[in-house]
Amino acid sequence: MFRAQLSVAWSCPAAVGASGRLLRTVIPGAPGSGKHTLALRITKHFRLKKFSSWDLIRENMLRDTEIGVLAKVFMDQGKLIPDDVMTRVTLHQLKNFSQESWLLCGFPRTLRQAEALDRVYQIHLVLNLNVPSEVIQQRLSARWIHPGSGRVYNLEFKPPKVVGVDDLTGEPFVQREDDRPETLAEGLRRPTKPVLEYYRKKGVLETFSGTETNEIWPCMHALLQTKVPQIDPKASVIP
Ligand SMILES: Nc1nc2c(ncn2[C@@H]2O[C@H](COP(=O)(O)OP(=O)(O)O)[C@@H](O)[C@H]2O)c(=O)[nH]1
Ligand SMILES: Nc1ncnc2c1ncn2[C@@H]1O[C@H](COP(=O)(O)OP(=O)(O)O)[C@@H](O)[C@H]1O
Secondary structure (H helix, E strand, C coil), rough: CCCCCCCCCCCCCHHHHCCCCCCEECCCCCCCHHHHHHHHHHHHEEEEEEEEEEHHHHHHHHHHCCCHHHHHHHHCCCCCHHHHHHHHHHHHHHHCCCCCCCCCCCCCCHHHHHHCCCCCCCCCCCEEEEEEEHHHHHHCCEEEEEECCEEEEECCCCCCCCECCCCCCEEEECHHHHCHHHHHHHCCCCCHHHHHHHHHHCCCCCECCCCCHHHHHHHHHHHHHHHCCCCCCCCCCCC
């Protein structure tokens, strides 16, 4: 059993965020490692604007854009979307938020994406999730999503109010094609080792190991408290 722990010493000066400097954070994360669940908690507690690569892709797929059609081909095979496409949509989205602190969820996952991001923005903090593969397999077999909004459920961890339908719209939810054990086993959607090594060398990588999001969250919360203003400093860490 893993214990939630920070395996790398905190490296950024405590003044970041508190000094009013913009904080650029990324949470790359393997499928099922809990990055979306944690990113939602982060934005509930801290003044960070969240961008999720999955939201960007999903919106394009729903609108049937050229990018959406292309993305679907790769996603259906359980693969990552090509670097140039993913980088272009992400950087385009960030352009309008040059004066805000942000959190990128699911990007970058390859060295090329990290380098492209670096050419435009200095990344101050990388939240790396280290969750055992067998735990991931189990979670994803129980992951259901509402395709319209991207809201994520889990029959064990975050069950809907009514089985089979989205809490807000009452519309049916579905399982993702690419959450099949066969596609996951290939590990094609994991952030690659070079991308993590790239950030480790820059001294911005913070690794959280654990089998439960609720175990990782207090550690992540404690770290973020030193770097970015909280929405309500008196609010409890409990999500
Ligand atoms: N059993 C269990 N499920 C979790 C936990 N954390 C997240 N989940 C669920 O696992 C699935 C994957 O989490 P998600 O945040 O979507 O992972 P992502 O693919 O890294 O964004 C979702 O269905 C979550 O509701 C946990 O600690 N335990
Ligand atoms: N940074 C990225 N580079 C390439 N493809 C991506 C990236 N982020 C998301 N995608 C594509 O969108 C899909 C859904 O994204 P997300 O929900 O974040 O993935 P997962 O749960 O698989 O980690 C991914 O499986 C992948 O096909």
